[in-house]
Amino acid sequence: MYLPSFQLEGKIAIITGAGRGIGRAIAIGMAEAGADVALLSRTEEDLVEVAEQISKLKRRALPIITDVTNRESIQHAIRMVEEEYGKIDILVNNAGMNIRSKALDVTDVEWQTIMDTNLKSAFMMSQEVAKRMKGSHVNGRIINISSVAGHVALRTGVVYAATKAAIIQMTKVLALEWGEYGINVNSIGPWYFKTPLTEKLLQDEAYVSDILSVTPLKRVGELPELVGPAVFLSSDAGNYITGQTLFVDGGMTIHGF
Numbered sequence: 576m577y578l579p580s581f582q583l584e585g586k587i588a589i590i591t592g593a594g595r596g597i598g599r600a601i602a603i604g605m606a607e608a609g610a611d612v613a614l615l616s617r618t619e620e621d622l623v624e625v626a627e628q629i630s631k632l633k634r635r636a637l638p639i640i641t642d643v644t645n646r647e648s649i650q651h652a653i654r655m656v657e658e659e660y661g662k663i664d665i666l667v668n669n670a671g672m673n674i675r676s677k678a679l680d681v682t683d684v685e686w687q688t689i690m691d692t693n694l695k696s697a698f699m700m701s702q703e704v705a706k707r708m709k710g711s712h713v714n715g716r717i718i719n720i721s722s723v724a725g726h727v728a729l730r731t732g733v734v735y736a737a738t739k740a741a742i743i744q745m746t747k748v749l750a751l752e753w754g755e756y757g758i759n760v761n762s763i764g765p766w767y768f769k770t771p772l773t774e775k776l777l778q779d780e781a782y783v784s785d786i787l788s789v790t791p792l793k794r795v796g797e798l799p800e801l802v803g804p805a806v807f808l809s810s811d812a813g814n815y816i817t818g819q820t821l822f823v824d825g826g827m828t829i830h831g832f
């Protein structure tokens with residue numbers, strides 16, 4: 576046999592920002608691939624809706640109201656996952672936000688809010704989960720959701736770009752340090768996908784036309800097209816991949832000019 580498994584049966588996955596958009600899609604997709612999941616965000620009704628979808632798949636889903644910018648809230652969530660499931664195999668650091676101020680207008684509060692939500696949260700979650708993965712004999716997987724904005728310069732805001740670039744570099748260093756514990760750390764860098772974060776922008780025809788003019792595949796992404804890479808990197812098929820960022824971008828980042 577040469578074909579490794581792309582399934583996640585028997586795996587326990589934590590997904591942050593699982594109530595909406597990309598996190599919701601990844602949570603449901605991982606359950607479709609066989610995983611039991613823990614769903615983290617601050618909005619209970621979102622998490623309950625996603626948990627209901629997952630229970631229809633005959634997989635377990637544990638909604639946990641969590642603010643991922645808060646260490647105690649993270650620690651509480653992880654204790655709940657351990658009590659319910661007894662282990663953690665996969666962590667997807669997806670929670671994120673943006674405030675699109677021009678660089679000269681960025682306030683200290685905006686800087687701190689975006690940094691804490693997009694970057695510090697992913698570091699704290701990874702740290703707390705890796706403590707459990709280390710020595711637990713799981714083949715641990717951490718996936719950080721970065722962005723094309725962390726790789727090329729876009730007009731999406733300087734603080735957002737800085738957090739997403741930092742996610743890519745943090746991914747490499749965590750992969751370097753935690754490889755010996757059997758933990759693979761990778762990142763996914765999406766281009767435009769229609770979610771509550773982007774839906775207003777994607778209603779603007781001129782904006783979409785600008786996006787498509789630099790997108791070789793000439794369309795924005797569909798959420799299942801992000802779920803495939805996330806499941807692949809979490810499965811045995813991704814066993815020898817670590818420290819990488821996979822851009823899921825319709826070819827956007829290959830442009831020379």
Ligand SMILES: NC(=O)c1ccc[n+]([C@@H]2O[C@H](COP(=O)([O-])OP(=O)(O)OC[C@H]3O[C@@H](n4cnc5c(N)ncnc54)[C@H](OP(=O)(O)O)[C@@H]3O)[C@@H](O)[C@H]2O)c1
Nearest residue numbers: 592594595596597616617618642643670671767768770772
């Ligand atoms: N959509 C795109 O085209 C695109 C492109 C590139 C990268 N990304 C990245 O992909 C990720 C998901 O984006 P999305 O478009 O799915 O965004 P979204 O629709 O706005 O969903 C964001 C999720 O993160 C959660 N969240 C935000 N702050 C949180 C906090 N402090 N604690 C816990 N949960 C929190 C939100 O829930 P609550 O507010 O209820 O807590 C929500 O469930 C983000 O990291 C984003 O930067 C998106």
